[in-house]
Amino acid sequence: MDIQKSVHQAVEKIYGQTIDPSLVQLQKTKKEFTGHLTLVVFPLLKISKKNPEQTALEIGDYLKANEPAIADFNVIKGFLNLCISSSYWVNVLTDIHKTAGFGTQKAENNSPLVMIEYSSPNTNKPLHLGHVRNNLLGFSLAEIMKANGYNVVKTNIVNDRGIHICKSMLAWKKWGNGATPESTGKKGDHLIGDFYVLFDKEYKKELQELQDKGLSKEDAENQSSLMSEAREMLRQWEAGNQETVALWEKMNSWVYAGFDETYKALGVDFDKVYYESQTYLEGKEKVLEGLEKGVFYKKEDGSVWADLTADGLDNKLLLRADGTSVYMTQDIGTAKLRFDDYPINKMVYVVGNEQNYHFQVLSLLLDKLGFEFGKGLVHFSYGMVELPEGKMKSREGTVVDADDLVAEMVDTARETSNELGKLDGCSEGEAQKVSQIVGLGALKYFILKVDPRKNMVFNPKESIDFNGNTGPFIQYTYARIQSVLRKAAEQGIVLPEVPASALQLNEKEENLIQMMAEFPAIVKEAADTFSPAVIANYIYELVKEYNQFYHDYSILREENKDTKEFRLILSENVGKIIKTGFGLLGIDVPDRM
RNA sequence: GCCUCUGUAGUUCAAUGGAUAGAACGGAAGUUUCCUAAACUUUAGAUUCGGGUUCGAUUCCCGGCGGAGGUACCA
Numbered sequence: 271m272d273i274q275k276s277v278h279q280a281v282e283k284i285y286g287q288t289i290d291p292s293l294v295q296l297q298k299t300k301k302e303f304t305g306h307l308t309l310v311v312f313p314l315l316k317i318s319k320k321n322p323e324q325t326a327l328e329i330g331d332y333l334k335a336n337e338p339a340i341a342d343f344n345v346i347k348g349f350l351n352l353c354i355s356s357s358y359w360v361n362v363l364t365d366i367h368k369t370a371g372f373g374t375q376k377a378e379n380n381s382p383l384v385m386i387e388y389s390s391p392n393t394n395k396p397l398h399l400g401h402v403r404n405n406l407l408g409f410s411l412a413e414i415m416k417a418n419g420y421n422v423v424k425t426n427i428v429n430d431r432g433i434h435i436c437k438s439m440l441a442w443k444k445w446g447n448g449a450t451p452e453s454t455g456k457k458g459d460h461l462i463g464d465f466y467v468l469f470d471k472e473y474k475k476e477l478q479e480l481q482d483k484g485l486s487k488e489d490a491e492n493q494s495s496l497m498s499e500a501r502e503m504l505r506q507w508e509a510g511n512q513e514t515v516a517l518w519e520k521m522n523s524w525v526y527a528g529f530d531e532t533y534k535a536l537g538v539d540f541d542k543v544y545y546e547s548q549t550y551l552e553g554k555e556k557v558l559e560g561l562e563k564g565v566f567y568k569k570e571d572g573s574v575w576a577d578l579t580a581d582g583l584d585n586k587l588l589l590r591a592d593g594t595s596v597y598m599t600q601d602i603g604t605a606k607l608r609f610d611d612y613p614i615n616k617m618v619y620v621v622g623n624e625q626n627y628h629f630q631v632l633s634l635l636l637d638k639l640g641f642e643f644g645k646g647l648v649h650f651s652y653g654m655v656e657l658p659e660g661k662m663k664s665r666e667g668t669v670v671d672a673d674d675l676v677a678e679m680v681d682t683a684r685e686t687s688n689e690l691g692k693l694d695g696c697s698e699g700e701a702q703k704v705s706q707i708v709g710l711g712a713l714k715y716f717i718l719k720v721d722p723r724k725n726m727v728f729n730p731k732e733s734i735d736f737n738g739n740t741g742p743f744i745q746y747t748y749a750r751i752q753s754v755l756r757k758a759a760e761q762g763i764v765l766p767e768v769p770a771s772a773l774q775l776n777e778k779e780e781n782l783i784q785m786m787a788e789f790p791a792i793v794k795e796a797a798d799t800f801s802p803a804v805i806a807n808y809i810y811e812l813v814k815e816y817n818q819f820y821h822d823y824s825i826l827r828e829e830n831k832d833t834k835e836f837r838l839i840l841s842e843n844v845g846k847i848i849k850t851g852f853g854l855l856g857i858d859v860p861d862r863m
Numbered sequence: 864g865c866c867u868c869u870g871u872a873g874u875u876c877a878a879u880g881g882a883u884a885g886a887a888c889g890g891a892a893g894u895u896u897c898c899u900a901a902a903c904u905u906u907a908g909a910u911u912c913g914g915g916u917u918c919g920a921u922u923c924c925c926g927g928c929g930g931a932g933g934u935a936c937c938a
Contacts, residue, residue, distance in 0.1 A: 300882065310881060312918060322918085348918080349882060392938075429938065546938095573936070583866095590936050597938050624932050626867060631935095653868085654931075661931095690901065708901090720876065723868075725931060727875065736901045738887040739876075746901050754898055795879090807877060807886090814886080817902070826898045863901085 273354070276337045277309060277329070284332055285317045293317075298784070304344060305351030306784055312348045322348035356775040359783045364768040366786055366843050373789040373850055374417035383421045383613055386412045386650075388620035389538070390427050393525045394434040395463035397532050397672040399655050399662065399728060400622065403717050406856065407652055408620040409538040410718055410802040413854045418797040423612055426540045427604055430522055431547040436503040438462045439517055440496070441469035451524050457531060457673065458524025472496060508594075535676045537710065537856055542611070544604055550595045553603025556639060557588045565638045578634055586631050601632055605641060617643045618800075623651040623723070650800050653725035655717075675730070676710065682734045683709035683742070692863060707858045708742050709734075714857045715741030719806040739810050741857060744848060747813045748859040751845040754825055758838050761826070765839055769832045778819045782840060785812050789847050793854065802855055809851040816844045 278294045293313045299305040311318075311326045318325040323345055330343035330350050341355035366372050388408020391397060397405075412424045442449070442465045451458045473496050480490035491497065506514040533539060557574055560566045566576050566588060574589040588599050595603075608614060619629060629649035636644025656662070662669045684705040687693045693701045716733035720726045736742035758765075775783075788808070796804040825841060828834040849859050 295879085295881080297879080297881080302883075308882085312881075315918085347882070432938070434938080575935085584935060587936050592936095594936090596936060600938085622932090623868065625938095627933055628938095630867090651868085656931095658874095686901075692899080692901080716875095724876090725869075729875075732875070732888070735888070740887085740901090742901060743887095746899080750899050750902090757898055803877090810886080811877095820898090821903050824897070863899085 273307060273337075273339060273352075276339075277333065280329060280332050280336065281314060281317070284328055285314075287317060289314075289317060299351050303346065303349075303351050304353065306354045306780065307352045309350040309352065310348065311350055326350035354780070354784075356773065356780070359775055359780050360768060360773055362787050363783050363839070363843065366783075366846075367768050367839060371850070372843075372846065373793045375419040377416065377419050377421045379421075381419055381421050382615040383423065384415050384616045384618060385423045385425055385608060385612060385614050386415070386618045386620065387425045387427060388412075389533075389540070390429065390621065391529060392429045392434055393459075393462070393522050394438045394466045396457070396459040396528065399670040399672065399675060402536065402672050402675065402713070403652060403655050403726075404620055404622070405533070405536055405538045406714050406717050407650070407722055407802065409536075409856045410854065411618070411620065411650065411800060413856060414793065414796045414802060414805070417793050417854055420797075423542060423614075424540045425608070426543045427549075428526075428543060428545050430545050431507070431518075431550065433500060433504055434466070435518065435521070436500045436507065437469040437473075438466040439514075439521060440500050440503055441465040441472070442521065443517070445472075451527070457528040458526070459528030459532070460671075460673075461528075462521055462525050469496070469500075532672050532676075535673070535710075537858075544607060546600050546604070549603040549607055550600045551603065552606050553599035553601070554589065554593075554595055556602050556606055557599055560639055576631075576635055576638070578631065581634055583631060583634070586635075588635075598628070598632065598635070601628075602635060602639065605632075605636055605644075609641060609643070614643050616646060616648065618648045618650050620650045620652070623653055625649070626651055648800065650722070652722040655726055655728050658727060658729050670728070670730075675713065678730070679713045679734060680705050680709035683712065686734075686736060687863070704860050704863050707860045708736075708745060708863060711741035711745050711852075711857045711859075712736065713741075714855060715744070715806060718802045718855050719810070721803050722801055742863075744809055744813050744852070745857075745859050746863060747817060748845055748848045748852075749861060749863045750820075751841045751848075752861045754841055755838065755845070757826055763835065763838065765835060765842060768839055769836050773832065773836055778815075778822060779836075779840065782812075782815055782819055782844065785815055786843060786847055789851070796854070805851050805854055809848060812844065812847065816841075 274294065274296050277296060278289075278291055281294060282288055295310040295313060296307050297310070299308045309326070309329065311322050311329070314325055314329075315322060318328070320328075326345040326348065330345060330352070333340045333352065334343060339354055339358040340352050342353040344351050386408055388411075389401065389405050391401060409424070412422050416422050442462075445468060446465060449461065451461055454461060456464070473494065476494055476496055477487070477490045480493060481487060485493065503514060507518060557566065560576075561568060561574055566574050568574050571591040572593070573587060573591045576586045576588055578584060578586055586598065587596055589595065605617070608617075621629065626649065629647070629651075633644055633647050633649075636647065638644075654661070657670065684693075684701070687701075687705060687708065693704065696704070712734055717726070717728070719739065733740075736746070792805060792808045796802060819840075823837065825837045826834070828837065852859050
């Protein structure tokens, strides 16, 4: 803000020396005090060599005399509260009003390219609540980076190979009787997930039987015929056995169809999808290359390791003695393919915090292997989602399925809306659309408003509460603004420009404009801190401020034409910012609800 | 054991080192001749403990206690 600059200059002029701009700490004035911006003078005392009150007075006097935007000031202890003139706020509003896409900037061809990996599912089970947080964060982050002028590529790495999918395949082969999504009416990912669970159940049964015969747990695991069949299947797959590969392809295609439905329901998408079945061999090559260059070393048993003790970490396995890949190897391969495909400047991995160590290691390894983006890669690490009853456990059946959750949110939105009579006069199609926007808005907002780093508790009942700091409350405000604007149009009011700057604003109007003016800085902060929560909480504050304003002043009934138009423009711009802000969170806003 | 993250009202979340720690839900009390009451207004209620740095610490540093995660051939 240019006020920051003029305060900085004022201080330099008064005390006749250049100072570090960081000493000028301007912040929003707290509600209990009069003023808009507050200068904290404590850091300046060394320069002024006077007590806090005197210093603040001197600066205040100077600013009032020399900076037209400063209308008045007051001093309380070491705080200089500045009052900005109404005409300044009117100009700010004019700017906001005129600026298309206020708060966002477009990427140029030569803007930095950010690749964001998120979602990254396994193909042996459907998506659950944890994936929902991942998907929402990843998608929102991509939108926020775009709004800050980056070129963004959203990517997904699908873990489509390995022992887990073989378990599902084996169970299907043994007990499936040729079941398909069509024959059972189940979504493909759920069908495969059911077979995975079935395998686990049968495997446990077999282990128990073996243990009953007197074997130790370890011996039972080694002698399990089911597990060795699954392993055999994996070997056949790696050897390219036609029948196995065909089955694998068929089952994966079912799963992908299921995932696509879930992604669509959540409103997320990808620009480029990678599959581990295509990348894991690349990683092996890259590791062998590193071995030749002496970056890695080989043990007597033939396994390949990276020595990271110099970086304060341990030794890390990269290839097993039998030459097969581990997780880390695959990530190296994926990184290579990606870099071949795109000129990546920054790589962001949206992955849960249980993998913090993994990404610390990956960053070092990529750097050692010569990837430019390796050192600066961002592991966007987020906390786990817990339920009020505790952690989700698949064994105890307490996992919240993503599809069920979305359906439940939409249903509840529908019910609540019906009860309140909000859907009266809507066609079935409209009613369904509104319920979807509101139900998903509730879910998305509930998850995104929390600081990503923190573990969070997801309470289905509370998330669906439409009061308070929730998505629907904000959507509702937006819908109401649209209603006000419709009514205004019916009365023949058109809104061309912000009216004369001679308007005398009241305190609530000034507050509202000040909040709106902060929006671009908030979008920037969200990108810097990788936190959609910053935007979510800001939008909520703005809406609360607007609601108070709305409550205290009649917008359409005002006699004075100028004032009426001005308040309509205020409403319109609040609506504009809500829409943009929610867009960055991947949340829709309805015109009516 | 070691490493990382985390600890704020009854609950779920806020607070670039700044003023009297903000909201929401839940609790208590109110508001509808009014543009969408999914709203608004009152009200009670919190920084895990002990040191340190600082004019000033929820925030930074050290230690204790509590919670979560990781810990080398699972992804």
